[in-house]
Amino acid sequence: MFRYILRRIAYAIPIALSVSVVCFLLVHIAPGDPIDSIIPPDTPREVVEQVRKDYGLDKPLPVQYAVWLSRVVQGDLGRSIATRRLVAGDLILAARKTFVLAITAALLGFAVGILLGSTAAFYKGTWIDKACVAFAVAGVSIPHYWLGMVMVIFFSVLMNVFPAMGAGPGDWVWDREHLQYLVLPAITLACIPAGLLTRTVRGIVSEILSQDFVTTLRGKGLRNRTLALHIVKNGAPTILAVMGLQLGYLMGGSILVETIFSWPGTGSMLNAAIFRRDIPVIQGATLVLAMFFVMLNLIVDIMQTMIDPRIVRK
Amino acid sequence: MSEDLLVRAKNLNVKFVSRDATVHAVNGVDFQLAQREVLCILGESGSGKSVTLRAIMGLNPRGKTVVEGELNVCGQDVVGASEAQMSQLRGRQVAMIFQEPMTALDPVFTIGRQIAETIVRHESISYKDALARALDLLELVQIPSAKRRLEAYPHELSGGLRQRAMIAIALSCKPKLLLADEPTTALDATVQIQILLLLRRLQQELGMGVIFVTHDLGVAGEIADRIAVMYAGRFVEEGPVRDVMRAPLHPYAQGLLGATVHAGLRGKRLTTIPGAPPDLRAIAPGCSFAPRCAMVEAACRADLPNLRSPEPGRSARCIHVNEAA
Amino acid sequence: MSNVSTATPDSAGAIVSDPVKSQGYWRGVGKRVMRDKVTLVCGAILLVMLFLILFAPWIAPYDPLQGSMARRLKPVGWQGYLLGTDELGRDMLTRLMYGGRFSWFVGITPVVCAFTIGGTLGVLAGFVGGKINMLIMRATDVFYAFPSVLLAVAISGALGPGIFNAILSMTLVFIPPLIRVSESVTTSVRNLDYVESARATGANSFTIVRVHVLPNVLGPIFVYATTLVGVSMILASGLSFLGLGVKPPTPEWGMMLNTLRTAIYSQPLLATLPGICIFVTSLCFNLLSDGLRNAMDVRN
Numbered sequence: 030m031f032r033y034i035l036r037r038i039a040y041a042i043p044i045a046l047s048v049s050v051v052c053f054l055l056v057h058i059a060p061g062d063p064i065d066s067i068i069p070p071d072t073p074r075e076v077v078e079q080v081r082k083d084y085g086l087d088k089p090l091p092v093q094y095a096v097w098l099s100r101v102v103q104g105d106l107g108r109s110i111a112t113r114r115l116v117a118g119d120l121i122l123a124a125r126k127t128f129v130l131a132i133t134a135a136l137l138g139f140a141v142g143i144l145l146g147s148t149a150a151f152y153k154g155t156w157i158d159k160a161c162v163a164f165a166v167a168g169v170s171i172p173h174y175w176l177g178m179v180m181v182i183f184f185s186v187l188m189n190v191f192p193a194m195g196a197g198p199g200d201w202v203w204d205r206e207h208l209q210y211l212v213l214p215a216i217t218l219a220c221i222p223a224g225l226l227t228r229t230v231r232g233i234v235s236e237i238l239s240q241d242f243v244t245t246l247r248g249k250g251l252r253n254r255t256l257a258l259h260i261v262k263n264g265a266p267t268i269l270a271v272m273g274l275q276l277g278y279l280m281g282g283s284i285l286v287e288t289i290f291s292w293p294g295t296g297s298m299l300n301a302a303i304f305r306r307d308i309p310v311i312q313g314a315t316l317v318l319a320m321f322f323v324m325l326n327l328i329v330d331i332m333q334t335m336i337d338p339r340i341v342r343k
Numbered sequence: 344m345s346e347d348l349l350v351r352a353k354n355l356n357v358k359f360v361s362r363d364a365t366v367h368a369v370n371g372v373d374f375q376l377a378q379r380e381v382l383c384i385l386g387e388s389g390s391g392k393s394v395t396l397r398a399i400m401g402l403n404p405r406g407k408t409v410v411e412g413e414l415n416v417c418g419q420d421v422v423g424a425s426e427a428q429m430s431q432l433r434g435r436q437v438a439m440i441f442q443e444p445m446t447a448l449d450p451v452f453t454i455g456r457q458i459a460e461t462i463v464r465h466e467s468i469s470y471k472d473a474l475a476r477a478l479d480l481l482e483l484v485q486i487p488s489a490k491r492r493l494e495a496y497p498h499e500l501s502g503g504l505r506q507r508a509m510i511a512i513a514l515s516c517k518p519k520l521l522l523a524d525e526p527t528t529a530l531d532a533t534v535q536i537q538i539l540l541l542l543r544r545l546q547q548e549l550g551m552g553v554i555f556v557t558h559d560l561g562v563a564g565e566i567a568d569r570i571a572v573m574y575a576g577r578f579v580e581e582g583p584v585r586d587v588m589r590a591p592l593h594p595y596a597q598g599l600l601g602a603t604v605h606a607g608l609r610g611k612r613l614t615t616i617p618g619a620p621p622d623l624r625a626i627a628p629g630c631s632f633a634p635r636c637a638m639v640e641a642a643c644r645a646d647l648p649n650l651r652s653p654e655p656g657r658s659a660r661c662i663h664v665n666e667a668a
Numbered sequence: 669m670s671n672v673s674t675a676t677p678d679s680a681g682a683i684v685s686d687p688v689k690s691q692g693y694w695r696g697v698g699k700r701v702m703r704d705k706v707t708l709v710c711g712a713i714l715l716v717m718l719f720l721i722l723f724a725p726w727i728a729p730y731d732p733l734q735g736s737m738a739r740r741l742k743p744v745g746w747q748g749y750l751l752g753t754d755e756l757g758r759d760m761l762t763r764l765m766y767g768g769r770f771s772w773f774v775g776i777t778p779v780v781c782a783f784t785i786g787g788t789l790g791v792l793a794g795f796v797g798g799k800i801n802m803l804i805m806r807a808t809d810v811f812y813a814f815p816s817v818l819l820a821v822a823i824s825g826a827l828g829p830g831i832f833n834a835i836l837s838m839t840l841v842f843i844p845p846l847i848r849v850s851e852s853v854t855t856s857v858r859n860l861d862y863v864e865s866a867r868a869t870g871a872n873s874f875t876i877v878r879v880h881v882l883p884n885v886l887g888p889i890f891v892y893a894t895t896l897v898g899v900s901m902i903l904a905s906g907l908s909f910l911g912l913g914v915k916p917p918t919p920e921w922g923m924m925l926n927t928l929r930t931a932i933y934s935q936p937l938l939a940t941l942p943g944i945c946i947f948v949t950s951l952c953f954n955l956l957s958d959g960l961r962n963a964m965d966v967r968n
């Protein structure tokens with residue numbers, strides 16, 4: 030077990046490195062001289078040459094990567110072209126806000142998805158099942174940036190119950206005032222994991238229910254409560270993996286919802302950076318979010334190993 | 344009198360209804376099982392043996408199953424029983440073991456837990472005491488180093504051990520009736536015999552009634568008091584094991600058993616008869632075996648032959664059998 | 669038992685169990701699709717939409733680019749403007765019809781490209797195995813380490829706006845899942861007895877792939893690819909919502925949704941129209957691919 034975990038961590042290192050290579054290359058796939066991507070166009074010549082030296086841009090690609098990586102591991106993600114501020118500092122603040130939004134949306138979506146998915150599986154073939162499935166398809170088919178607009182129209186413009194923009198004054202705090210700002214974006218973002226989990230949980234639970242051992246369990250006269258426990262423990266590893274993946278997708282994919290609601294997270298940061306072609310910010314945000322995703326996958330994998338006795342055997 | 348019977352089935356019918364078709368899996372089965380009696384059910388694949396067993400425990404899939412007729416198990420009417428009443432019966436009075444020990448155990452719970460939870464469900468006893476009982480049970484079914492196996496997960500056991508664990512679960516509340524659905528089919532030949540001997544010993548020691556489904560004539564001969572031969576959802580013949588084996592009455596039973604009347608029964612599979620069993624989605628009137636029967640007459644196709652009893656304790660559904668005077 | 673720790677897209681795996689689909693199989697699939705009302709309705713809706721956007725130049729009532737400040741943001745049904753006018757006074761219906769061309773094109777093209785490239789690589793990896801498999805699958809793992817929307821946004825953000833860049837970045841996003849699915853399907857077909865025996869008799873690899881492997885793997889891979897179209901439509905319009913797709917004034921649903929955001933106070937219904945188009949399209953594609961998968965699943 031312990032050895033398996035070590036192996037998993039060892040396996041994640043090359044992945045993380047490759048991810049950093051892809052992020053590094055983002056600067057180079059941008060059209061034109063990479064130097065133009067990392068400093069503003071009106072910089073004096075001497076400074077340009079200095080930066081070119083600092084970043085090793087006059088050296089071959091692998092060397093450049095090494096220089097870049099050594100900066101990154103020290104927490105230096107460069108400076109924004111537009112604001113000249115350090116990318117890392119802004120990114121940490123923004124990531125915190127995005128995390129608040131993503132985790133809320135995830136928990137909301139997971140709760141709805143698990144509830145509807147297992148209900149659908151128990152009542153498979155009935156109209157209850159059909160309603161849940163319809164909800165699931167709608168949830169994964171809905172363009173959430175559009176749903177966000179509709180929410181704003183209903184709850185902010187027409188009914189004026191929730192604010193349409195921003196994350197409230199100052200730093201994020203879990204109080205009433207700030208929570209108001211969270212409601213609409215969180216619900217909007219939650220509809221994807223809700224739909225997806227409904228589908229997944231329905232599939233997993235109905236697969237478990239069709240297995241022979243469920244007949245054995247019923248044949249033992251167990252109460253529904255105990256039966257449910259068996260189903261949960263059987264389904265948990267797979268469902269956990271899906272949930273981990275979804276949380277990562279929400280963190281990385283909140284850009285559209287953040288744009289709609291002007292939520293000051295990594296998504297809005299990315300959006301502004303795209304608009305200004307601020308490549309260092311795009312690169313930094315992508316790197317941080319992707320690393321978070323790699324870590325999340327690792328954690329989920331290890332947790333899975335701990336709760337599923339069948340995996341260790343390999 | 345009928346209080347002593349473990350199972351009393353009268354004109355039992357089981358249908359599976361879906362939008363596309365209705366499958367008539369069991370079509371009018373009558374039988375009785377006394378205390379401590381062992382009944383073996385033989386028959387081709389798809390003849391409704393497993394469905395009959397599951398009907399006794401009310402385990403056919405809810406929603407799509409229609410059960411009709413009379414079925415009384417350990418004094419409880421099963422046809423009209425609620426799920427709560429059934430769950431009282433299951434595991435305590437009646438227990439079941441299955442063909443595939445690989446899939447019949449929950450893969451993510453330990454063996455000990457799966458035994459103990461049954462005991463805790465049916466008796467007012469703490470989980471800890473239940474685990475102690477589970478250990479005794481594992482020893483009863485002769486699982487070596489039982490203490491360690493209590494903590495084992497199903498995938499860590501061999502097929503034979505798994506089936507023993509399955510038996511331990513079934514016996515955990517000392518049921519009066521044990522239903523065994525081909526419990527040895529999935530096992531190696533040597534393990535088969537061990538499991539069979541174990542079951543026979545336990546049946547005698549604990550005084551259970553047993554209904555045993557098998558394809559193996561030798562097994563039937565070893566363990567059964569009575570034999571029933573099933574075809575297309577009906578018991579076409581039933582009687583004491585020796586009589587049925589020596590001189591089967593129904594042409595189908597003759598086809599199944601005829602070639603292997605004499606010694607060396609062990610390990611003998613049922614012989615196959617030319618032709619295919621009927622489609623259970625549309626039951627024709629008359630004897631279901633008629634299309635494959637060598638002795639078929641016009642009357643066979645007209646009406647379903649009733650059960651005829653040439654001597655006490657034996658019966659068959661065939662017009663060629665003469666009713667005892 | 670199956671390794672639950674790897675979360676592969678599993679939707680295609682189930683269908684492959686049956687070797688060599690006969691003609692009767694495909695007739696059965698057709699029959700099941702014809703009986704499935706939801707699938708038929710979705711197919712019909714998509715066909716109507718396709719017709720409207722394909723023939724937009726001939727049937728659209730107005731010019732998509734010609735606006736007038738005098739008739740800005742008129743409501744649905746206003747004086748011969750069936751769906752009203754947008755913030756520059758251009759006819760909404762016309763722009764939705766023209767906009768669909770780009771939304772559909774940018775939505776479907778990446779899936780087609782990824783199906784071709786990812787499918788080829790996946791079948792190659794699955795059939796050849798060994799080092800090549802290792803190489804392809806490890807490269808796939810790297811792309812799996814990115815959340816898909818982020819990857820698309822980052823790549824097309826770095827490349828800069830434009831249809832071609834959007835299609836390119838989305839293709840890159842869809843290739844990895846298609847590789848995984850085709851690889852696993854091909855591996856399972858390769859290990860079937862009759863393919864093994866074809867190899868044993870010394871048939872050449874190309875023949876084996878053409879005769880035994882492709883007919884069996886194309887169906888499942890195709891069905892999996894169709895499940896991506898719905899997502900792809902949403903992502904395509906999302907990118908252009910962010911300004912990474914077409915350039916104004918060219919109409920496109922996602923872009924229209926963005927420019928109409930200013931109108932949510934005055935004309936809320938109007939502002940959501942492009943989004944409804946995206947929703948309906950992606951919903952129909954998703955339901956269609958569900959129906960197709962059900963019809964092809966032999967177990968039902």
Ligand SMILES: Nc1ncnc2c1ncn2[C@@H]1O[C@H](COP(=O)(O)OP(=O)(O)OP(=O)(O)O)[C@@H](O)[C@H]1O
Binds near residue numbers: 368623
């Ligand atoms: N849940 C169900 N839904 C529909 N039909 C069913 C169901 N369970 C069983 N059947 C049908 O009922 C018939 C009898 O099945 P059963 O499992 O009892 O056969 P069996 O005699 O046990 O065969 P075997 O020797 O192969 O175990 C079969 O035709 C089967 O297809």
Ligand SMILES: [Mg+2]
Binds near residue numbers: 392393394524
């Ligand atoms: Mg059976």
